[in-house]
Amino acid sequence: MELKQPYLLFLGDAADPLAAKVAQGITTWRPDSCLGQLRLPACNADVGLDDLTIEQAAQQGAKTLVIGVANRGGIISQDWISVLIDALEAGMDIAAGLHNRLNDIPQLVECAKRCNQELFDVRFPTQVYPVANGKKRTGKRILTVGTDCSVGKMYTSLAIEHELKQRGVAADFRATGQTGILITGAGVSADAVVSDFIAGAIETISPDNAAEYWDVIEGQGSLFHASFAGVTTGLIHGAQADALVLCHEPTREHMRGLPDYKLPDLSLCIQRNLETASLTNPNVKFVGVSINTSAMEEAQALAYMAQVEIDLGLPVVDPFRQGIGRVVDRLLEC
């Protein structure tokens, strides 16, 4: 699966900026992939791109309309569908990471077929992946892991890719979730792969490469998440990471979705991730910690991070507040 670029980002009737966070992510990390945004009258979000009609976007060469908004109640409204049909008829593919599939809407399927365009439901893999073979691959790999789900693994991975490229180091972000796939146009939604093939899927999206090239692989879940650690384990084994970055959100009171489960101690989390990752790469090491301190005051955040840095002996940053530079320094030293 490879989405064609450039994109027109569909913000729909986003209730607030948070509802359009997929569009915001694409705009932040791949501004050159975005021609503009398309907003319906009720839209309360704005990612700062030019507002374009379908016709204008098509004239400027848009190849894919990306649904960059979470739809309300899981229903794709008739207002949306008429826009999507216009996009197909104007020669664009459509890509979405929604729970409900574009490919389950007969009007869209029929129109896409007639217009010879594609509908990409990036949350649902269509490719058949092999069983992992565990063989050492050439090139280098860095993987983000976490204390929990949704603690900033995608953001951290994209920041690392950006920083490496800024420094002239060859690198590519490897997406393992739907938002990451929409941002880069490729990848695999790891949690939707049949479990026999998780590690194999990650081996596939991060193949042999030049010796000095870095794959920056987006992690998923947590070894300490009682619902999703299977995904995390397969992902870690398939990644064969040379370097790991631990991601954490310090204000969370329990594991996401699991009120009975506390977050793990950071040292223990580091130890377990090293144990798991060393199966397929015995030389794996941690190169830093990425803290999402968005729920903390700055002084509190800085004090917390300074303490974690002393406790763990690794560079500790909030990539949003401070950039990921110190983690990349450590990565390139190793």
Added chain:
Amino acid sequence: MELKQPYLLFLGDAADPLAAKVAQGITTWRPDSCLGQLRLPACNADVGLDDLTIEQAAQQGAKTLVIGVANRGGIISQDWISVLIDALEAGMDIAAGLHNRLNDIPQLVECAKRCNQELFDVRFPTQVYPVANGKKRTGKRILTVGTDCSVGKMYTSLAIEHELKQRGVAADFRATGQTGILITGAGVSADAVVSDFIAGAIETISPDNAAEYWDVIEGQGSLFHASFAGVTTGLIHGAQADALVLCHEPTREHMRGLPDYKLPDLSLCIQRNLETASLTNPNVKFVGVSINTSAMEEAQALAYMAQVEIDLGLPVVDPFRQGIGRVVDRLLEC
């Protein structure tokens, strides 16, 4: 999914007894579920049941024809299909754990529909499972784990179930692979579940139960298998096991399918399984080790097991040579 019993076991044109090992397993562990066997002229296997025609089996009340043989080259031959059609027309369902699906053969699908019978491809889950919630369930659970794939986890689990029942302890085997499902008529093929739902599937097949009741959950893969450890991790978390039994095959030179990977040290394997299992049940403990010594001479096997017993401080048995009694003794002591 629940297969109707009793069964007629189809041995087809099994090349040798090993090709009919599914039929052998069902006969060994659920003799009361089996009315007879059906063999084609070229069959070189015999599980010791009465040879019945479709007509005889139907008259005796057979409810499901179970394909108890591995087919050659993944192709279901026309010879098989005519037998399967006869079975459907005689009022039986058909169940198989093959890689290729009964439901992909138009002749069978059409016939099953016409006869109002069902085709069960037990390798492929049709049920939608929830995300695991990690909540403590009532009842007790024992899980088999392994150093590798195919080291005797199913056999050991079935032996434990049998021994518990012999002693008057309420227990049920919970199948997580296709052979186990065919033996018991229910369960989930864990490695075929979408990875987000592995732990949830295991929670589902082992629900709340009476306080003194034992679920004996069949393990899959190994935490040390670079291809399948994701499945194993999710299975362990969903099981919330109170007790674990380690299964091992001592003569194996490398992990199954992975020539570059050695088998783990038994102590390390115990430690890692306890670490993983303790996330959802902090009181988990090992109650024994089950060794498959089929490739060893008896004297060598006994000496090996005696040494492992000294090293690990747990009852060590080959359930095929010695029965699983000493492991169940330890289980019931705890």
